[in-house]
Every structure is written in C-alpha cells, then in structure tokens.
Amino acid sequence: MTHTQKRIIVNNIVMMLSTLSAIIGIGFLFWILGVLILNGVDALSWNIFSQEGAPPGYEESGLKHALIGQLMIVGVATFFGVPLGILAGTYLSEYGQQSKLAETIRDISDIMMSAPSIVIGAFVYAVVVAPMGHFSGWAGSIALTIIMLPIILRTTDDMLQLVPSTLREAAFALGAPKYKVIMQVVYRGAKAGILTGILLGVARVAGETAPLLFTSFNDNFLNTNMNEPMASLTVTMFNYATSPYEDWQKLGWAAAFILSMFILGLNILGRLFLLKKRGK
Amino acid sequence: MATIAEILEEKTLEVKDFEFTYASAEQASIKKLTMPIAKHSITALIGPSGCGKTTLLRSFNRMHDLYPGNKYDGEILFKGRNILQEKEDLINLRIQIGMIFQKPTAFPMSIFDNVAYGMRLQGMKNKSELSDRVEKALKDAAIWKEVKDRLKHDANGLSGGQQQRLCIARAIAVEPEVLLFDEPTSALDPISTSGIEELIVELKERVSIIIVTHNMQQAARVSDYTGFMYLGELIELGKTEDMFVTPREKLTEEYITGKFG
Numbered sequence A: 001m002t003h004t005q006k007r008i009i010v011n012n013i014v015m016m017l018s019t020l021s022a023i024i025g026i027g028f029l030f031w032i033l034g035v036l037i038l039n040g041v042d043a044l045s046w047n048i049f050s051q052e053g054a055p056p057g058y059e060e061s062g063l064k065h066a067l068i069g070q071l072m073i074v075g076v077a078t079f080f081g082v083p084l085g086i087l088a089g090t091y092l093s094e095y096g097q098q099s100k101l102a103e104t105i106r107d108i109s110d111i112m113m114s115a116p117s118i119v120i121g122a123f124v125y126a127v128v129v130a131p132m133g134h135f136s137g138w139a140g141s142i143a144l145t146i147i148m149l150p151i152i153l154r155t156t157d158d159m160l161q162l163v164p165s166t167l168r169e170a171a172f173a174l175g176a177p178k179y180k181v182i183m184q185v186v187y188r189g190a191k192a193g194i195l196t197g198i199l200l201g202v203a204r205v206a207g208e209t210a211p212l213l214f215t216s217f218n219d220n221f222l223n224t225n226m227n228e229p230m231a232s233l234t235v236t237m238f239n240y241a242t243s244p245y246e247d248w249q250k251l252g253w254a255a256a257f258i259l260s261m262f263i264l265g266l267n268i269l270g271r272l273f274l275l276k277k278r279g280k
Numbered sequence B: 001m002a003t004i005a006e007i008l009e010e011k012t013l014e015v016k017d018f019e020f021t022y023a024s025a026e027q028a029s030i031k032k033l034t035m036p037i038a039k040h041s042i043t044a045l046i047g048p049s050g051c052g053k054t055t056l057l058r059s060f061n062r063m064h065d066l067y068p069g070n071k072y073d074g075e076i077l078f079k080g081r082n083i084l085q086e087k088e089d090l091i092n093l094r095i096q097i098g099m100i101f102q103k104p105t106a107f108p109m110s111i112f113d114n115v116a117y118g119m120r121l122q123g124m125k126n127k128s129e130l131s132d133r134v135e136k137a138l139k140d141a142a143i144w145k146e147v148k149d150r151l152k153h154d155a156n157g158l159s160g161g162q163q164q165r166l167c168i169a170r171a172i173a174v175e176p177e178v179l180l181f182d183e184p185t186s187a188l189d190p191i192s193t194s195g196i197e198e199l200i201v202e203l204k205e206r207v208s209i210i211i212v213t214h215n216m217q218q219a220a221r222v223s224d225y226t227g228f229m230y231l232g233e234l235i236e237l238g239k240t241e242d243m244f245v246t247p248r249e250k251l252t253e254e255y256i257t258g259k260f261g
C-alpha cells in the first residue's frame, strides 16, 4: 500500500467516525425534542393558560399561576441583572482593563459561571430566605440575578473589547468625553453582541429549578406578591412530573414544552443577532 | 542639531525641545525635537518606519493621554500656550486639532450622524443648522454627490475611500484649525488615494495640515514643507521643493534616494 492510499483510508475512517458521532449527537437532540413536542402539544389546551393549579382529578386546572410566576421571577431578575451586568462589563473593558482588580473580577465571575446553581440557591436561602423566615419571589429573583450576572458581565466585557480601539480614539479625537465615547460609539459597535449576551443570560436562568426550590419555592395557585412563595414553570414541572397523577403529569409535559420553546426561541434569537453582526 | 529652514509664514504650532517616552519604553521615542509648523500649509513628516512620526503626530492632540504612563517633556506651543501642560483642556484642544487615522474610523451609525457627531458634542441641536453644516462638510470632503441620497444609511456600507472622506468631512465639520493625518491613504487603492490627496491640498486654504506618510512621492505631491525624521529626531525640515532636490543633510539625501528605509 502506498503512502497516499494509506492516507486516504485513514482520512475516510476519521470522516466516518466523526460523521457518526455528529449523527448520534443530533439524533439525541431530535429525540428529546420529538418526545417533548409529542407529549407537550398533546397536553396543551386553553385551560393551560387560563386556569390555575387544582387538586388532581379536576378538569379545570392549568399553569397560569406558574407562567405568571415564572415571568415575574425571571423579569425581576432580568431587570436587575442586565443593567448591573452591563455596567460591570463596561467597567472591566473600559476602565479596569488589564488591571489587577479587573482581572480578579473576571476570574471570580468565571468561577461563578461554573458554580452549580443549587449552591447559589442554598446561599440565597441562607442570606435571604432564612432571615426573612419564608420563601419569596424576591429570593428567587435574587438567586437568578446572581446566576445571570456573570454571563452578562463577561459577554459585555468581551464584546466591548472587540470594538477596535481606533474607533474610540476617533471619538476622543473629535473632543468627546469618555462617557460619551462609551455610550455613543462603543456600545453601538457592540450592540448585537451585548444583546446576545442578555438573551443567553435570560435563557440560562429561565431553565433553572434547583435555586428556585430553595428560594421562591412553589404555590399551586396564582400569586403576584413577590414577597410570598411563588410558582414557577420549572418547579411546577418538577412537582407535577414526579406526581403519581396522570393529569398532573400531563401538565408537567405542557410546562416542559412551553419552557423549552421559550428557551429555544431566546437562543435562536441570540444567535441571529450575532449572525447579523458577522454578516455585515 | 537639525537643519531647519526659515519659515516665513505665521506658525500654527511650535515644537520646542520636545521629548516623548512611552510607558513601557526604556528610552524616549522622540528626542529633543524642535520644529515649527507653518499656518495654512501642509507639512509632511517622512522617515523610516519606527522613527517616531506617529508618536509626534499623536502628541499634537494629546492622544497619548488615553493610555496611562506616557510622558511628555518640553513644549508644544499652540496659540501662545504650551499644550503639554497638565491643566490643558483636552476636549477643547481636540476640537481645534482634529485627526484622521490610517484606517477609516466610521462610527457604527448613519452617514449623517457620523458627520454631525462632533457638532452635536458641542451642543448644536438646531436641525436645519445641523443639516446645512453636514451638507457643507460632505461637499467640502467631495463626497456629497455619492451619499446625498443615503444620508440615513449605515456609514459602514461605504467603500474604504468613501469612509475615509466621510471621516475627513466629520473632522472638518467642527472647523478645526489644524488637521493631523496619519498615513491616511495607506489602506486605500490608487484612485481613492489621489482623491484624498487632492482633497488635502484644497483643505489647506482653511486648516493647517500635518501629514505622516511613508510614501515620498505623496509628500512631494502634496506638501509645502517636509520634515525628515530618523530615530526619534528631526534631521531636516525644509520647503518640500528644496528638500527633494537639494537636501542639506547627508542622511536626508540617502533616505530620499532610497539608500535605506
């Protein structure tokens, strides 16, 4: 066998193996999505959106309480997490730069990003839930804010650093003060990337269950008071799916389906922003 | 000691015993440099790569202040004051001394907003006045015809040469007294290059211009004065027509005849 023939054979084997692995990976993804859609769509009905939780066996039961609770908990977390993350990322990229403090913050936030979310839940339980004496929507939002913060902070930092320094210099050269250079030129240059970071950050926390079990806990009925325990799609799904009642399990599938579509949508949107930016 | 021809015109800038040291550098990148800059003329800075042309140019608008630890010494006089003083108002200085960079630096906003940027910084809000001045700046930068129907379009859709002229429009819109060009055509094709060169020559009616170029033909084509720099020092400054014909320093002659660099 010549050297070239050998190379071609090895080449083909490697190609076959990697194609096979890719197919297996994608296969699982579609399997999961398929099962989810089959069971989820089957479980969907108008009641899901219009009815609150009910004891097993009741016709009129839905996920309204969990949907609204989820939106409130994630919404409040986004409301605090996004500005904090963007400001902190701006500090790192535009002020701290390569300083010791900035590098330390980067390291800590990278560690936080890989911290198990259940640990963050336990932390918020210890510092918020325990002193207050009860679970609450606020506590859930605080836990999600802490999880979201490092994601948004680091993407903002990275995306701002990608803006060429000559663009900043050009704005300074026209007599712009630093804060205007950042707000009017640098942010614009990094807009798509920062938006992607926000969407991915929200998508990440929207699927969290463990930290909510420790903080916002659950409520089988509609509650819009952030100061009290609050339902979320994830915790509701956990409770319903692990219950022995068939109608509750069905609601669990519906919750899983809605949540997955929401997160899938955010991810696709985030990637579209990045694509649009690269395409330019 | 550098050979410096007498400058009969009024001077816009005067560099005196100027030294500049980068934060990370062991020794000064500009050494004891003295140089007058004539008003309403074009002064070209030539010299081999790394001789300090860009460093000197970026000192005139204190661009080096954006990065910590850089050190200026000596004086650069502008309107009777030393602009290297601590208390110099850098925002005001940069409004009067504009800069065009090597690569075009169109901001990620519309063509109109790019040109209006400097004027808006100065607080101009009146819409009709703004659009008059944007139009005038674009006409002066010889790009009005190409962009007048798409002022609201993203400036990054323009070609490299167009973007560079847009940057010139943006710089002249605030009516500076001095414009600094750092190799403004090195990223452009020959046709765009000659367009920019013509534009620079027209601009000297209104502004004093300092242009860094590694292209000696360009210096010869556009400038009134040429300064030859070598290893952080000014070797010779003279009228362009004299310097390229009868350089007074041996080093200058060797450089312009292509013996090194």
Ligand SMILES: Nc1ncnc2c1ncn2[C@@H]1O[C@H](COP(=O)(O)OP(=O)(O)O)[C@@H](O)[C@H]1O
Pocket: B022, B023, B024, B025, B029, B047, B048, B049, B050, B051, B052, B053, B054, B055, B056
């Ligand atoms: N940011 C910097 N930090 C340290 N040294 C620098 C920096 N920029 C330029 N230099 C040095 O200063 C000298 C002059 O550089 P420069 O002004 O860019 O030269 P030119 O524009 O003539 O090619 C060179 O020796 C270069 O290595």
Ligand SMILES: [Mg+2]
Pocket: B053, B054, B055, B212
């Ligand atoms: Mg240079």
